[in-house]
Amino acid sequence: VPLGIGIVMNPYESLGENSFWATAVGRVEPLNIYGLWEPKRRLLRRHKIATYGSCFAQHIGRALQKRKYNWMQCEETPHGLSAENASNYNYGIYSSRTGNIYTASLLLQWVEWALKVSVPPEEVWEKNGRYFDPFRPNIEPDGFMSENEMLRSRELTLEAFKQSFAEANLFVFTLGLTEGWINTEGYEYPMCPGTVAGEYNKEVHHFKNHTFREIIRDIRRSVALIRTINPKVRILLTVSPVPLTATMSGNHVLTATTESKSVLRAVAGELSRSKILFDYFPSYEIITSSPFQGVFYNENKRTVRPEGVDFVMQSFFDCMDMKFKTQAKPTARTRKTSQSDNGRSNDYVVCEEELLAAFNVSDKQ
Amino acid sequence: MNICVISNSHAASLKNGWETIGERFPNIDITFFAAPNRGMSGVKFDVESRAYKTRNHSVRKVLAMTSGGYGRIDIDSYNAFLVYGLFLDIPKLDLRLSEAVKSVTLDDCVARSLNFRFVKELAENTCSPVFYAASPVPASKTDDLSSAVKNHHSYREVSSWVEARYAHIRASIIKQSDDTLDENECSKMVFTVGSKRLKFGKEESHSELDFKHMNGVFGAQFLESAVPRIRSQYASGVAEI
Numbered sequence: 026v027p028l029g030i031g032i033v034m035n036p037y038e039s040l041g042e043n044s045f046w047a048t049a050v051g052r053v054e055p056l057n058i059y060g061l062w063e064p065k066r067r068l069l070r071r072h073k074i075a076t077y078g079s080c081f082a083q084h085i086g087r088a089l090q091k092r093k094y095n096w097m098q099c100e101e102t103p104h105g106l107s108a109e110n111a112s113n114y115n116y117g118i119y120s121s122r123t124g125n126i127y128t129a130s131l132l133l134q135w136v137e138w139a140l141k142v143s144v145p146p147e148e149v150w151e152k153n154g155r156y157f158d159p160f161r162p163n164i165e166p167d168g169f170m171s172e173n174e175m176l177r178s179r180e181l182t183l184e185a186f187k188q189s190f191a192e193a194n195l196f197v198f199t200l201g202l203t204e205g206w207i208n209t210e211g212y213e214y215p216m217c218p219g220t221v222a223g224e225y226n227k228e229v230h231h232f233k234n235h236t237f238r239e240i241i242r243d244i245r246r247s248v249a250l251i252r253t254i255n256p257k258v259r260i261l262l263t264v265s266p267v268p269l270t271a272t273m274s275g276n277h278v279l280t281a282t283t284e285s286k287s288v289l290r291a292v293a294g295e296l297s298r299s300k301i302l303f304d305y306f307p308s309y310e311i312i313t314s315s316p317f318q319g320v321f322y323n324e325n326k327r328t329v330r331p332e333g334v335d336f337v338m339q340s341f342f343d344c345m346d347m348k349f350k351t352q353a354k355p356t357a358r359t360r361k362t363s364q365s366d367n368g369r370s371n372d373y374v375v376c377e378e379e380l381l382a383a384f385n386v387s388d389k390q
Numbered sequence: 391m392n393i394c395v396i397s398n399s400h401a402a403s404l405k406n407g408w409e410t411i412g413e414r415f416p417n418i419d420i421t422f423f424a425a426p427n428r429g430m431s432g433v434k435f436d437v438e439s440r441a442y443k444t445r446n447h448s449v450r451k452v453l454a455m456t457s458g459g460y461g462r463i464d465i466d467s468y469n470a471f472l473v474y475g476l477f478l479d480i481p482k483l484d485l486r487l488s489e490a491v492k493s494v495t496l497d498d499c500v501a502r503s504l505n506f507r508f509v510k511e512l513a514e515n516t517c518s519p520v521f522y523a524a525s526p527v528p529a530s531k532t533d534d535l536s537s538a539v540k541n542h543h544s545y546r547e548v549s550s551w552v553e554a555r556y557a558h559i560r561a562s563i564i565k566q567s568d569d570t571l572d573e574n575e576c577s578k579m580v581f582t583v584g585s586k587r588l589k590f591g592k593e594e595s596h597s598e599l600d601f602k603h604m605n606g607v608f609g610a611q612f613l614e615s616a617v618p619r620i621r622s623q624y625a626s627g628v629a630e631i
Contacts, residue, residue: 103481103483103484103491103492103495104479104495104499105479105495105496105498105502106491106494106495106499107502110494110495113494114490114491114494165488165490165491166490169490170488170489170490174489175488177485177486178486178487181484181486181487
């Protein structure tokens with residue numbers, strides 16, 4: 026058959042430059058790689074946005090607030106509390122004071138408690154006369170003065186958490202871990218008992234590495250429950266680029282990280298492909314992929330530098346602009362990283378996982 | 391007797407109120423020193439001249455305007471002081487907050503307010519009675535008072551915790567009276583109607599959406615209870631001397 030105008034030799038010929046490594050990545054300055062995300066829906070400043078998830082999710086709320094988006098803070102910082110103390114007491118980190126929600130099953134647990142599908146266990150951790158919430162052990166720097174105080178504080182958080190997903194137009198959830206700690210009664214902890222507080226009991230506390238199927242199921246259940254009171258909510262998933270501090274899987278922490286993040290990334294991909302309701306923003310790829318050569322990581326090769334966070338969030342808004350404001354490519358100026366949010370150091374990120382490092386002797390040396 | 395009121399934009403309510411009730415207190419003069427926003431933050435105490443001064447020309451000008459001609463506060467010219475507002479707020483605190491959160495919130499509220507700074511300095515540098523009052527509680531943004539107050543500590547309770555943070559200073563609190571508060575412990579809407587800006591000589595009302603600034607009726611009611619207290623404490627001090 027003679028070749029002529031309009032006849033393609035193979036399907037790749039009709040693809041744009043972003044489909045080819047050489048033109049999209051290989052010959053492009055890393056900071057000028059664009060179009061990594063094509064948002065399904067437009068995000069407007071009036072849209073209410075709730076954010077939760079693993080440590081890295083803390084940056085999303087701040088970035089949204091900085092750009093005057095309607096980031097929900099349903100558990101309001103008490104009037105008069107200074108910014109420093111608000112941060113110490115975990116106000117303004119997520120849309121309510123849940124602390125980090127590392128896994129999909131922890132998210133499901135919070136949603137079920139908020140909707141009274143189930144009741145939080147009565148477990149309380151006591152340490153040196155202070156009381157810690159097993160499900161947000163770092164929420165107050167010195168714990169609570171009584172069990173009752175802890176429970177009342179959680180009640181306030183559950184109300185605020187429910188309000189946030191009941192009213193949100195967009196619910197952003199950052200998947201962080203597949204590994205978790207389960208009580209024999211079936212509930213999960215964000216931290217292994219005995220680390221921040223509590224007491225580890227091998228008969229009661231079991232390690233669990235959640236599988237792809239379980240995570241998909243837990244997210245779907247969580248979202249189905251959320252939609253019972255907010256059918257119009259959209260879900261934006263991200264995967265935290267922060268590697269595991271420690272693994273109980275028996276594998277090397279590096280391969281365990283790769284496996285864990287790969288599973289989470291696959292979950293996000295599967296959900297965003299299958300339902301219009303879900304979208305996935307590739308903060309994970311922006312920080313971890315080869316063109317960036319790890320430059321966005323701190324010296325510990327784990328935590329993300331403020332410049333990296335800023336680049337991720339700038340990419341988020343650039344992609345939104347490109348899709349909905351017909352901006353062909355982001356300008357060079359917008360691609361440049363700027364100061365981190367509020368000039369704050371990344372050290373401000375509240376990450377219980379860091380505490381695990383305190384138990385690693387070699388890390389201390 | 392000369393009373394010196396040091397304040398910010400909330401002084402407008404007191405000034406307007408005093409204009410309506412001043413005649414009832416023939417032996418009392420009140421001099422207002424107030425600058426809007428954070429203008430008073432640049433007004434510093436000079437130990438040598440025993441006066442509060444500012445290098446900022448526009449703040450000096452507004453002080454002169456509010457006081458009737460004085461661009462500085464000579465503390466020996468007054469028999470008593472009332473530090474009013476100046477970013478000291480009585481926050482609404484949910485009953486379910488931890489004691490630690492409540493405590494650190496109130497510590498921050500007091501320590502970061504200009505009110506505390508002025509009160510502390512005045513108490514340390516003068517023998518005259520020093521009184522302080524927090525900014526009025528904002529009015530409710532809604533007429534719906536059905537949501538009960540049960541989830542918050544009462545205004546009285548929180549005021550007393552604020553007062554405890556001034557306990558080491560020789561100064562007395564004057565609280566907002568209960569009858570100015572509604573069921574939700576917000577200031578009654580009637581006290582925000584027609585509140586005036588801090589522009590003495592110029593009649594300019596705050597926006598109808600301003601729930602923070604009170605009107606002259608509120609100011610009059612506040613001073614009617616505050617002035618006799620101030621006068622009485624001053625008189626007892628004089629008697630002791």
